[in-house]
Each structure stands twice: as C-alpha cells, then as structure tokens.
Amino acid sequence: MLLLKKSTFAVRINLEYMGRKHLDKVVDLDKKIAQNPWSKSMFIEELELQSFNRVLVNEYGDVCGYGVSRLQVDEWHLLTVGVDSNIRRQGYGKRLVEDVIRKAALNLDKTVLLEVRASNEIAINLYKKIGFEILHIRKNYYKSSTTPENAVVMKRLVKERDCEMFS
Numbered sequence: 001m002l003l004l005k006k007s008t009f010a011v012r013i014n015l016e017y018m019g020r021k022h023l024d025k026v027v028d029l030d031k032k033i034a035q036n037p038w039s040k041s042m043f044i045e046e047l048e049l050q051s052f053n054r055v056l057v058n059e060y061g062d063v064c065g066y067g068v069s070r071l072q073v074d075e076w077h078l079l080t081v082g083v084d085s086n087i088r089r090q091g092y093g094k095r096l097v098e099d100v101i102r103k104a105a106l107n108l109d110k111t112v113l114l115e116v117r118a119s120n121e122i123a124i125n126l127y128k129k130i131g132f133e134i135l136h137i138r139k140n141y142y143k144s145s146t147t148p149e150n151a152v153v154m155k156r157l158v159k160e161r162d163c164e165m166f167s
C-alpha cells in the first residue's frame with residue numbers, strides 16, 4: 001500500500017488495488033462524478049478479468065478515486081478514471097493515470113490508449129500533461145446523451161524509465 005500526500009485537511013489517502021469490498025463505494029462515487037456512470041456489473045467484469053483496477057481510499061475507508069485499465073494484447077486501455085470533487089487539483093488524477101503507465105512499463109508494454117469526450121477539457125489537460133497525444137477524433141462516438149459527442153482518442157508511448165515513475 002502506498003502512502004500518498006496528505007490533503008488540505010491532513011486526511012491520509014492510500015492507493016490500493018480495487019477489490020469487491022470497494023465496489024459499492026466505487027459505484028457511488030462514479031455515479032456522482034462520471035458523465036456516463038458504469039453499472040456495478042461493469043466494474044465486476046473488470047475485477048473478474050483481472051484488469052488493473054485501482055482505488056484511492058482515505059483513512060476513514062471512503063473511496064475518493066478510482067482507475068480501471070485493461071490490457072488488450074500489448075496495449076493498455078485506460079477505461080475510466082475519476083477523483084472525488086473535494087480532493088481535486090491535488091495531483092491524484094495524475095497519480096492514477098501515471099500508475100497505469102508505470103504498470104505498462106513494468107510489463108514491457110509500449111502503449112496506453114484512452115478515449116475522452118471532446119468537451120472534457122479538464123481530463124484532456126490532465127492527459128496532455130502526462131504526455132498523451134491526440135491520435136484521432138471519433139465522430140459522434142458518445143451516443144447516450146441527447147446530442148452525440150465526439151471522442152478524442154489519445155495515446156501515450158511507454159518509456160523504459162516510466163518504471164521508475166514513483167520510486
């Protein structure tokens with residue numbers, strides 16, 4: 001278990017592997033912050049597939065962030081990531097995304113891919129900051145809302161030194 005930095009109110013937040021015990025809290029948080037929340041069964045599927053599933057948990061046992069990434073052949077796909085609104089802009093989102101890059105580097109895989117809504121400038125800023133580049137735009141990819149929205153497909157090449165990201 002890794003100890004991350006303390007928040008403004010000195011609450012300790014740890015980065016852990018997501019397990020069944022976290023699921024209800026992850027689903028609740030996702031409902032609160034995601035534009036298209038996942039069902040519980042979607043998270044269960046990732047646990048069963050043994051994807052790279054991570055959670056941020058504070059000292060009171062509250063889940064305050066999560067990241068789910070799946071390995072497909074030799075490419076990692078960051079499927080979802082979120083941080084509770086009360087601890088944003090403190091580096092936790094960056095940490096969750098860097099975590100999968102490190103995992104890929106340790107695995108000797110070369111690429112991390114993701115899709116993000118074109119309107120989600122905050123997330124796009126985050127990904128660019130970590131070295132993701134825009135690969136292409138998928139027109140009208142998000143169809144669940146009343147107005148379809150484009151997806152921005154982003155790619156981060158994994159470097160050998162990414163293994164040492166948090167050491």
Ligand SMILES: CC(C)(COP(=O)(O)OP(=O)(O)OC[C@H]1O[C@@H](n2cnc3c(N)ncnc32)[C@H](O)[C@@H]1OP(=O)(O)O)[C@@H](O)C(=O)NCCC(=O)NCCS
Nearest residue numbers: 081082083088089090091092093094116122123125126129
């Ligand atoms: C996107 C999200 C995970 C970022 O989490 P976070 O913990 O606040 O992000 P960080 O503190 O690590 O920020 C890292 C960088 O992202 C960018 N960023 C984060 N918040 C931003 C904001 N409000 N405005 C502009 N850029 C922002 C900045 O480049 C920031 O670096 P800086 O603080 O040094 O300027 C969070 O906003 C979130 O959960 N959003 C809702 C769910 C979501 O959109 N997920 C992505 C789906 S693809």
